[in-house]
Amino acid sequence: MKTGRHDLHGLTGAYALDALTGLELDQFEHHLHGCPPCENEVRGFRETATSLAVAVAASPPPELRERVLTMASVTRQLPPEVREVPPARLRPARSPWLPRMAAAVAAAGVAAAVALGVVQSSTQHRLDQAQAENRSVAAVLAAPDARLAVHRTTAGGVATVVASPSRHAMIISTAGLPALSGGKVYELWFVSGGTARRAGLLPAPASGRTAPLLASGLAAGDAVALTVEPAGGTSQPTTKPIVVMAL
């Protein structure tokens, strides 16, 4: 079906509400940049939508504040966009504001950086380790197919994974997992078709967080799981996973 110029203009409302997808979204965005009246209308509709948003404001859990402020304190900010050509030509096609995947990956990097920050504040030895790990972390983060997953565990706390199947590697960091007694450890697994492969042990937590663990041997289609195991880990999981993350 061919969509005419007039039809496209009628999509301003659906676009402003993020209700367009696929080809239609691409067509409309292409149209939008050459159609100042459409841009104006979309702006007005977005402002209108904001009032719908503000009308359903609700308080988040109070601990979110500290977490966001802490993460911000170790997150580098984007530089401003400096324009050399007329602004209309500089706008990215997908969105005037931000590429979603890049942002998601950056958020994962942030989680890793938070953990690193904690490590770095302890000793020089750990600082060196952290820097070496940081380079590997950066390599996975920079992979074009890097994917982010952030999941809560049934034991409490949050696990953040950035995985790159093309690099056969992933990074996991956690925050808020309960401390384990009796030398027990959190063990990481790659899970595929009902079988689990050892992927490493999470480092001991510092201030409730575990530093990023780089795990190699990830295959396409693998899920990632964490279990609680006896000291030193085991060759097969012996307890129910506290989190299973599809990637």
Next chain:
Amino acid sequence: MSTPDVPGSRPGLRPLPGREEDLAELLTLVARGDKVAFEAAYDRLARPVYGLIRKVVRDPAQSEEVAQEVLLEVWRSASRFDAGRGSAMTWVMTIAHRRAIDRVRSASAETQREHKASTVAAVPPEGVAETVESRLDAERVRRCLDSLTELQRQSITLAYYGGYTYPEVASLLSTALGTIKTRVRDGLIRMRDCMGVSW
């Protein structure tokens, strides 16, 4: 002071003076790395951001994750906010809505973990810290939504709060695609005029 064309057509609750300007100013400071400004911005944004995400995503644990991403994104990309292209609140809420939508549209493949997450998350109390301001906003929006036709109202709320694509909205309402497209746009024009949006 100007009189509206049709008395009563606008509830007359324009944003209180200074609110929007303050937020835009805060974002300018945040872009320079001002942590105090970011704390103030967080306090202004946390409720609208989390509220919208809760409305779309529903699951409290996932909503919290998405809200965290969005609020951190405000810190990270504050330099990209351009007051010439829209208000500061809209810049943030557009990010929040897109992230919430991304989460629900990728969720169908992950329903299992969603279920898991929802069993462990505590549901936070709602409306405890609700301010007079936000009550007025909500009342104004309700009145403006009431001024729409049923089909306009349903199309807009299913798309925006429900996170449905407009073909999905058409299917849910058993209405032709072209009709939904028109109703969404007409409804938004009416809402916009009713709310007194100045863009």
